[in-house]
Amino acid sequence: MPTPRPPAVAGSFYPADGAALAKLVEACFCDRVRGPGGLPAHQRTGARRLRAIVVPHAGLVYSGAIAAWAYRRVGEEPPFPTVLFLGVDHHGQGGFALSRRPWMTPLGPTEVDRALVDRLDRPPLEVDEGAHEFEHSIEVQLPFLEYVEPKPRMVALQVAMASLPLLQEVGARVAEAIRGRDVLLVASTDFSHYVPPEVAATEDRFALDAILRGDPAGLFDVVERRRISMCGIAPTTVLLAALAGEPASIRLLKYGHSGEVAPMTRVVGYGALTVESDAPGRPPLK
Numbered sequence: 001m002p003t004p005r006p007p008a009v010a011g012s013f014y015p016a017d018g019a020a021l022a023k024l025v026e027a028c029f030c031d032r033v034r035g036p037g038g039l040p041a042h043q044r045t046g047a048r049r050l051r052a053i054v055v056p057h058a059g060l061v062y063s064g065a066i067a068a069w070a071y072r073r074v075g076e077e078p079p080f081p082t083v084l085f086l087g088v089d090h091h092g093q094g095g096f097a098l099s100r101r102p103w104m105t106p107l108g109p110t111e112v113d114r115a116l117v118d119r120l121d122r123p124p125l126e127v128d129e130g131a132h133e134f135e136h137s138i139e140v141q142l143p144f145l146e147y148v149e150p151k152p153r154m155v156a157l158q159v160a161m162a163s164l165p166l167l168q169e170v171g172a173r174v175a176e177a178i179r180g181r182d183v184l185l186v187a188s189t190d191f192s193h194y195v196p197p198e199v200a201a202t203e204d205r206f207a208l209d210a211i212l213r214g215d216p217a218g219l220f221d222v223v224e225r226r227r228i229s230m231c232g233i234a235p236t237t238v239l240l241a242a243l244a245g246e247p248a249s250i251r252l253l254k255y256g257h258s259g260e261v262a263p264m265t266r267v268v269g270y271g272a273l274t275v276e277s278d279a280p281g282r283p284p285l286k
Contacts, residue, residue, distance in 0.1 A: 004102040004109050005129070009136040013059045014143060018106040025147050028064035029072060034256050035065035040075025040148050049276045050077050051248055052185035052239055054211065055144075056270035057088070057137040057232075062258045063190070067144060069253040069272040075148035080184040082113040082153045083145055084174070086235035087138035087188050089131070089160040096124050096170055097131035097158040103139065107146045113153040119177040120157065124170065131158050137188040137232065159235040164220045167234055171216065171241025178242070187239040189232020191269030197259050200269040203228045204255065208271060212250050216240035239275075247278040 010016040015024060029039045053070040056063035074080070089097075098117055102109040121127055132138070138156045145152050159170065174185070191207060192200040207230050210219035216237045223233045230236075251274050259267035 002101045004104045005099065005132060007105050007139060008134050009139055010106055013136055013140050016106055018108075021106045021143055022147070024060055024064065025143050028060060028068040031065040031068070034254070034260055035068045036072045038072075040072045044076060044078055046078065048078060048182065050074065050184065050274060051243060051246065051277055052187070052275040054187045054189060054236060054239065054271065054273040055141065056190050056272070057140045057188045058190055058258065058268060058270065060140065060143070062261050062268070063270045066254050066256050066270040066272050067141075070274060071144040071148050073253070073274050074184065079149055080152065081182055082116055082155065083149070083184045083186055084116065084155045084157065084178065085138040085141060085186045085188060086238055087135060087156060087158045088232045088235060089135070089158050090137065090231065091134055093128070093131035093158070094160050095126065095128060095131065096160060097128035098125055099129055099132050099156040100127055101129060103142060103154065103156065105139070105142045105146065107143055110142050110146060111153045113155050116155050116177060116181070116183070120155065120173065122173070124166070125157065125173060132156060141186060141188060159238050161234045164217060164237070167220070167237045168216065168241045171238045171244070174238060174242040185239050185242060187232060187236040189230060189236050191228070191230050191271055193229040193231065193268050194266040195229070196265060197257055197267045200257050200267055204230075204269045204271065208252055208255065208273075211236065211240065211273060212252060214240055214243070214248065214250055214275075216244065243275060248275050249278055250275050
């Protein structure tokens with residue numbers, strides 16, 4: 001078995017102690033101001049509706065309560081056997097990097113769905129463990145996943161910034177790989193970075209509206225044209241492209257920014273969104 005990937009941002013983006021991390025995750029769920037105001041329900045439905053979520057990836061004290069809205073929704077569904085994370089290339093590694101290693105957090109390891117990695121591992125996608133070494137956009141999702149899912153398996157795919165046609169090609173590859181499989185897609189992104197809160201709210205609305213329309217080309221265009229500093233434009237475009245043509249409803253559960261946590265004149269925007277099938281009662285895929 002491959003050596004697990006050690007956490008890169010434990011002790012900075014979230015606590016390095018497992019008990020403290022679990023307590024913080026619960027506090028994010030129970031936050032009645034910015035969060036959903038309660039832990040995920042113990043009762044899960046018998047039908048699969050949820051197809052994907054879009055969630056932020058800043059330090060949990062800033063973005064965790066926003067992310068909790070989407071993960072509480074995950075906890076209402078039958079357990080997902082596999083979660084495919086689409087992360088950001090913050091460190092400029094380039095390419096579309098997969099990982100075959102289990103990933104560690106202070107809450108323990110999350111195993112990898114190696115069969116899905118095999119299905120994805122064709123150019124332009126390739127296994128590149130080094131590209132994931134310092135990246136936080138997928139890692140900070142794992143404490144929430146480990147809280148709401150009993151025995152999750154994951155696939156990490158770091159998505160570099162690229163042209164719209166190439167991102168659509170990657171989205172088509174993802175759609176092909178997950179066809180017939182019960183996989184939750186997760187796009188990790190923050191929205192506007194280090195702008196006044198009123199600017200963040202205005203500009204992020206343009207990006208959010210394109211996501212809510214399920215429009216990958218529209219999202220890519222408006223972010224590029226208005227120069228919105230949305231770091232996860234590439235993974236979010238891939239997610240929308242992968243689900244293009246599916247009958248689905250996209251909802252914004254919560255929008256907020258870092259200035260809601262501590263006084264600051266320049267903030268980072270966060271959003272939690274869900275993509276749900278418009279085919280009610282669809283059972284989990286086998």
